[in-house]
Amino acid sequence: MAAAPTAPVRPFERKMPPVTEIGAASMIAIAAGVIYMASYLPKKAPLGIAIALLAVAASLQVVNWVLLSRIRPFARDRFLQVARWTLLAYAVIAGMIEFAFVYDHTRGVQLVLLTLMLALFMLNVPVLVAFTVARFQAVD
Amino acid sequence: MAVAAEARGAPDGVAERPQVQVVPLRGLPIVALVLIGVIVAIARDERWGLVFCHVVGGGLWTGIDLFVGFVVGPIVGRMSIPARVEFSTKFMPKMVLIIPTIVTMTLAAGFQLARQDGFLDTSHPNHAWVVASMCVVGVMAVIALAYLEPASIAVLFELRKPQPDGEVIATLMRRFMYTAGITGAMQVATLVIMTRLVS
Secondary structure: OOOOOOOOOOHHHOOOOOHHHHHHHHHHHHHHHHHHHHOOOOOOOOHHHHHHHHHHHHHHHHHHHHHHHHOOOOOHHHHHHHHHHHHHHHHHHHHHHHHHHHHOOOOHHHHHHHHHHHHHHHHHHHHHHHHHHHHOOOOO | OOOOOOOOOOOOOOOOOOOOOOOOHHHHHHHHHHHHHHHHHHHHOOHHHHHHHHHHHHHHHHHHHHHHHHHHHHHHHOOOHHHHHHHHHHHHHHHHHHHHHHHHHHHHHHHHHHHHOOOOOOOOOOHHHHHHHHHHHHHHHHHHHHHHHHHHHHHHHHHOOOOOOHHHHHHHHHHHHHHHHHHHHHHHHHHHHHHHHHO
8 A cells, every 4th residue: 555645844844953043142142242342442341251252152153053054955055145145234234333343443352352243243144044044945 | 136136927827926026226225325324424423423323223213113013013913914925025125125224324323422422431420321222232133133134034035936835924924023023112222221311
C-alpha cells in the first residue's frame, strides 16, 4: 500500500532557531553599551562595563551566524540579497553616528569601542531583517 | 536593484494585484537631501539647524508612532485580509523610507544639542533626563530593529509573490501593529522627558 502523501510544510510552519531573539539580545547589549559610553561624552566612561557589553553583543552575533549557517533548507539567496541592501542602508546610518562622535572629538579607546559597537549594530540589523524575510520564502 | 524592482504583473487568470516596491526609489533623493541637511547642521554646529532637525524629526517620529500605534493599528487589525494586503502594499514601502530617516535625523541632531547644552556632563542637573531619553530610545530601537522593521519588509516580500500567503501576512502585520503600539506608548515617555528637559 502506498504511503499517504504528506502535506507540504509551509515556510510559516517551519521550526527555526531563535535568531531574532538572539539578535534582539545582542541589540540590547549594543544599545546599553552605546548609551553607557555616550552618556559620559566628552569625558571618558569607565571601560570595563563597555568592554563586557561589547563582548556579549559580539558573542551573540557569532552564535547567530553559526545558527544561520546550519539552517537547512534556507532561502540563502534571498537572505543575502536583503542583507546586502540593508547593510548598505545601515552603513550610512552608522557612518553618520560615527561622524558625530569624531566631530565631538571622541578619541582613543572610547572611539575604538564606540566604533566597534556601531559595527556590530550595522552587522546585526541586516541579519534580523534578512532572516525574517528569508524564513518565509519557499525553499526546495 | 532587485529588492527595489517592481514585482512582475500577475500571471494570466490571477486577479491583478497592485505592484509592490519594497523601497520606493522616488523617495531616495528626498532621504539623501534630509541626511545631507543633518550632516551640514552637525558640521556647522548651527543651533537653528540642529533644533530644526531635532524638533521636526522628533515631532514627526512621535506623531507617526502614536498615530500608527493607536489609530491606524487597531483599524487595520479589524480589516479583512484582502483589505490589509491592499493597505500594506501602499503603506509599508513609505514607512520603510520615512521612519529610519526621521529617526536618524532626530537622534543625530538631538545628541549634538545635548552636547551643546552640556546635558551630557554627568554633573549637569538634566543629565539623568538625557540618559533616561537615551534608554527609552534604546528600547524603542531594539523593538523597531529586531521586530517591527523586519516584519514590515517581510510583508512586502510576501506581497510580491504570485500567491501571497494570507496567514503569513496576517501574522507579520499583527507583529507590526503590536510593536508599533509599544513604541507609540514609549513615545509618551519621550514627550514627558523632552518637555521636562526644555522647561
